[in-house]
Amino acid sequence: xxxxxxxxxxxxxxxxxxxxxxxxxxxxxxxxxxxxxxxxxxxxxxxxxxxxxxxxxxxxxxxxxxxxxxxxxxxxxxxxxxxxxxxxxxxxxxxxxxxxxxxxxxxxxxxxxxxxxxxxxxxxxxxxxxxxxxxxxxxxxxxx
Numbered sequence: 001x002x003x004x005x006x007x008x009x010x011x012x013x014x015x016x017x018x019x020x021x022x023x024x025x026x027x028x029x030x031x032x033x034x035x036x037x038x039x040x041x042x043x044x045x046x047x048x049x050x051x052x053x054x055x056x057x058x059x060x061x062x063x064x065x066x067x068x069x070x071x072x073x074x075x076x077x078x079x080x081x082x083x084x085x086x087x088x089x090x091x092x093x094x095x096x097x098x099x100x101x102x103x104x105x106x107x108x109x110x111x112x113x114x115x116x117x118x119x120x121x122x123x124x125x126x127x128x129x130x131x132x133x134x135x136x137x138x139x140x141x142x143x144x
Contacts, residue, residue, distance in 0.1 A: 011114035014060060025059060032135045033059045033115035036100075036107070041076025044136025048072065053143040054084070055134075062112035064092045064139060065132065073124070073131055078139070080132040081124050083108075093132070095120060108132055 011034075016024070021034050031037040046055070055065040055078075065080040073079035084092040091111060098107040098119065108117045117138045124131035 011109060011116070013112060013114040021059075026137075028137050029058055032137050033117075036116040038118070039077075039135050039137050044077060046078040046136040046139065046141060047076065049078070049141065051141060051143065053141045055080075055139040056142050057110040057113060057115060057117070058138055058140050059115040060110060060113035061140075062092060062110050063142075064110065064117070065134070067141070071125060073133070075131070075133055077118060077133045078136055079124070080134065081130055082128045083132060093117065108134065 018034075022030055025033060028039070032039060050067075050070075052067045054063045055067070055070075056063050063084050063086075065082075066084055069080045069082050069084075071079055071081060086092060094109045094111050094114075096107045096109060098105045105119045105121075108120050109115060110117060115138065116135075118132065118134040121131045121133060122129055
């Protein structure tokens, strides 16, 4: 996927310029969140974390996942069985078909700002059967 450069792009729901995104994020966060990159497996801060709290978008602070939905999948990235819902019952993430790298996957982006978080796969635990495979650098754990 190419980097997001157009402020009208649905992946840039906050309408920030690339210069503003670069100023707001670390270089690694920018690469993952804004350029649809990924961190290396088993290197992320939250891969093995079991602390309670809410995982929020590192780009906009939007609540994304509850720690109770986190599980150890062995894939090398933090995994969650479902995304958080807002007060109106809307998911905190958007899902977008991703056909990059010669495969078809479902990309997960922040519903608030459009930043890339990771991908979701249909091989998670019951009852959802989903595994939201999320880059640690794309989230921050808030102990709420």
